[in-house]
Amino acid sequence: MRFVNGSRSEGADLLDSLADALHDPMLVFDAGLRVLYANDAAFQLVARLHGATPAPLDVVGAWHPDLVSPAALAVAATEGEWVGEVSLPAMSEAHPIALRVQLVALRSAGEARYGFVARDVSADHARRDELSNRNAELKEAYRKLKGAQEQLIQSEKLASIGQLAAGVAHEINNPIGYVHSNLGTLADYSRHLLTLIGTYEEALRSPGPAATAEIAELRRRFDIDFVVDDLPALLSESREGIERVRKIVQDLKDFSRSDRGDGWVVADIHRGLDSTLNIVWNEIKYKGQIVKSFGDLPAIECLPSELNQVFMNILMNAAQAISDQGIITISTGSDGGHVWVAIGDDGEGIPETNLLRIFDPFFTTKPVGKGTGLGLAISYGIVAKHNGRIDVTSTPGQGSMFRIVLPVKQPAAPAAE
Numbered sequence: 001m002r003f004v005n006g007s008r009s010e011g012a013d014l015l016d017s018l019a020d021a022l023h024d025p026m027l028v029f030d031a032g033l034r035v036l037y038a039n040d041a042a043f044q045l046v047a048r049l050h051g052a053t054p055a056p057l058d059v060v061g062a063w064h065p066d067l068v069s070p071a072a073l074a075v076a077a078t079e080g081e082w083v084g085e086v087s088l089p090a091m092s093e094a095h096p097i098a099l100r101v102q103l104v105a106l107r108s109a110g111e112a113r114y115g116f117v118a119r120d121v122s123a124d125h126a127r128r129d130e131l132s133n134r135n136a137e138l139k140e141a142y143r144k145l146k147g148a149q150e151q152l153i154q155s156e157k158l159a160s161i162g163q164l165a166a167g168v169a170h171e172i173n174n175p176i177g178y179v180h181s182n183l184g185t186l187a188d189y190s191r192h193l194l195t196l197i198g199t200y201e202e203a204l205r206s207p208g209p210a211a212t213a214e215i216a217e218l219r220r221r222f223d224i225d226f227v228v229d230d231l232p233a234l235l236s237e238s239r240e241g242i243e244r245v246r247k248i249v250q251d252l253k254d255f256s257r258s259d260r261g262d263g264w265v266v267a268d269i270h271r272g273l274d275s276t277l278n279i280v281w282n283e284i285k286y287k288g289q290i291v292k293s294f295g296d297l298p299a300i301e302c303l304p305s306e307l308n309q310v311f312m313n314i315l316m317n318a319a320q321a322i323s324d325q326g327i328i329t330i331s332t333g334s335d336g337g338h339v340w341v342a343i344g345d346d347g348e349g350i351p352e353t354n355l356l357r358i359f360d361p362f363f364t365t366k367p368v369g370k371g372t373g374l375g376l377a378i379s380y381g382i383v384a385k386h387n388g389r390i391d392v393t394s395t396p397g398q399g400s401m402f403r404i405v406l407p408v409k410q411p412a413a414p415a416a417e
């Protein structure tokens with residue numbers, strides 16, 4: 001304190017009053033921890049700590065044993081100052097009192113003295129605790145929401161598969177049907193061939209014109225020349241049929257798999273498009289033609305089965321937009337760090353007033369039972385999760401084009417909360 005114009009004796013009185021007016025507790029004590037001075041706020045603090053003012057208050061430890069720790073005192077003694085926080089349990093208060101303390105070494109007529117000034121920071125602490133509680137609650141709510149969204153994606157996917165089930169069954173039934181019938185024919189062929197081999201063996205044992213005639217008769221009856229041509233064809237057709245069933249089953253497995261836990265992988269978008277096409281094929285084949293023009297794409301970092309779900313939703317919408325016969329185009333390409341997939345149709349198109357709403361959950365123009373209005377909302381979420389975007393252009397009466405743009409690489413830690 002500097003005495004600018006005032007006198008030292010008046011200053012002592014005024015400082016005394018000022019110290020009592022302050023909200024911050026102040027104490028002065030000597031090296032033996034004997035309290036020499038204390039302001040009003042210090043007495044109020046001790047009353048809060050103990051529930052009443054204890055007597056005597058002649059040493060610091062009587063105010064509170066933890067008010068000044070030996071370690072803090074040692075620092076103040078050697079370095080001139082110690083600043084830190086102490087937290088003291090208070091009688092009849094729910095929370096401890098948090099104090100931000102400044103402990104300074106003083107000198108008076110050659111004697112060591114210590115000054116203790118504290119600020120009550122309990123309110124700050126309470127606010128900080130409150131904030132961290134709120135933060136924890138928000139995190140928990142976010143986690144639950146994410147779980148619910150994950151579940152919604154999964155159930156939408158399963159619902160679509162349910163919708164598609166009849167078509168998929170049909171797709172599987174077809175090849176199974178002809179493989180089954182081929183097996184019947186192949187069984188006949190092998191029986192005939194075995195009979196013929198038996199007749200050849202007999203002819204070897206007792207050759208003669210009768211045996212030769214019998215062989216010729218059997219070859220004619222079983223039409224062996226035709227069998228020789230037909231048998232490899234039947235086998236390869238059956239193999240193709242089985243291969244097709246295997247592929248559909250594999251695509252279904254890929255498609256229905258939850259990406260949860262599988263994490264991000266580097267995958268080929270074209271493979272996803274092809275297997276999705278396989279699954280929705282039965283739904284769209286009656287709506288006309290699919291025209292594919294695939295560019296050169298790098299494999300991208302993604303959640304493949306979720307992207308397949310996006311392709312499926314957009315392909316199904318395209319097919320549903322075509323009332324009779326039309327063309328669905330699927331083109332892909334890449335530029336630098338991004339790839340794009342454009343799915344277009346020449347169907348009914350989207351009126352401008354609807355363009356802003358098609359990504360809203362439950363927005364649908366389809367009859368009850370036909371559309372839930374979740375397809376594009378979920379697709380939007382999945383693409384956003386991939387740090388990509390979906391652009392739409394449409395002309396009513398002429399058709400629509402959905403263009404999905406995805407980054408090749410995800411920014412660091414893509415799955416981070």
Ligand SMILES: Nc1ncnc2c1ncn2[C@@H]1O[C@H](COP(=O)(O)OP(=O)(O)OP(=O)(O)O)[C@@H](O)[C@H]1O
Pocket residue numbers: 313317318321345347348349350354358359363364365366370371372373374375376377400
């Ligand atoms: N290719 C398209 N052509 C015309 N309209 C479309 C097309 N794609 C989407 N829409 C419009 O956007 C709406 C929302 O599509 P979305 O896929 O979200 O739901 P939905 O197809 O109605 O139902 P869901 O996909 O849940 O079975 C559709 O009802 C339709 O009006």
Ligand SMILES: [Mg+2]
Pocket residue numbers: 313316317371375376
């Ligand atoms: Mg849809």
